[in-house]
Amino acid sequence: MGRIQLESVSKNYGNTHAIEDVDLDIADGEFLVLLGPSGCGKSTLLRLVAGLIQPCEGRILLDGNDITTTPPRDRNLAMVFQSYALYPHLSVAKNIGFPLRSRKFSRTVIADSVSAVVATLDLSELLGRRPAELSGGQRQRVALARAMVRDPGAFLMDEPLSNLDAKLRSATRTELIELHQRIGTTFLYVTHDQVEAMTMATRIALMDNGCIEQVGTPAELYDTPRSTFVAGFLGAPPMNLFDATVAEAGVEPAGTTRSSGGELHAVAPGVNIPLGIETDSRTEHSVVVGIRPEKMQIVDTHAHVDAVVTTVENLGSEELVHIRVGSNTLCIRAPRPSDARPGAPISVRVDPADVHLFDRDSGRRLTWRPEKVSANSDVPLFVA
């Protein structure tokens, strides 16, 4: 079993709030990825769970038992470090068996456990070698085998693939996904790499500045980001974000044109996107509009965005078309060939369902709540 709960956990280093009041409930068998930029507190959170450091406040539970002050070796959690930390003078077999030998298990128990993980990780060819005779990927597998041999309640991994080259990283990613599916043990996995998070996680906890910004499945974070931070962090190239005004037709910022009445539009210089929301109530909001590059459709006729192409990047499978709209530069992900040429005018269509709206001040996602519409125009029509 391996349910891990953090309750109001905080950790300070002097004046640095490395972790601030974090709540997180990781179910047994999850592959939970802690994702976020460098310095946001991912490693600190992992080390708190491992017991290598103590929280200033809050509790940590493993399968319902308070382990906040339990020493690391009594936590039944296995930490896999980025540097692998293998013993250079020991063979692969001895390295893998080490955690059991140090706990004084019998020779037969050690031999059985080692051969089980060796079979699972396909390491039988390498048992007699020393770490120096292994590739980076093989060392990583041995480190994993050494963690697995104790049959821990959960694996804790801090950027375990960051020392591998791109090709090996991708292969090892697939191996870890398969391994998790096979053994079903809880994984708590730290990375700053959104591709690792999107592909491996059953859920992602996206962190910023010691806090968890959003927890959810990769699809939830990608499709309904809670804030501009989440929206901008996931996706390569990232979501286009730009300032706009949401208003009923008729309330027009200078230099823009509008059509139909009663429908809300997102309006900015060169941008006029109908949102598919009808209202009688007068409303005007300063927002940040978010649109994924793959949701911008290049069309032949005048549409929702009028722009000029700046550059075109051919990625082989598709093109990235960079466009200038007013003072903003946006990116379109288009099927090849797009026919876009630098310097040429371009029109873009956007479905209302693909427009994300965020509050300009707080950065929080805005949701249209028609049930809040009333004669009283002070009632917010969008709520964060």
Ligand SMILES: Nc1ncnc2c1ncn2[C@@H]1O[C@H](COP(=O)(O)OP(=O)(O)O)[C@@H](O)[C@H]1O
């Ligand atoms: N031992 C420490 N002493 C002082 N500050 C630390 C220590 N460990 C981490 N920090 C600070 O806490 C913050 C979070 O660090 P860390 O958890 O390592 O971030 P991440 O793993 O997301 O890059 C950073 O500001 C870092 O400088």
Ligand SMILES: [Mg+2]
């Ligand atoms: Mg770190």
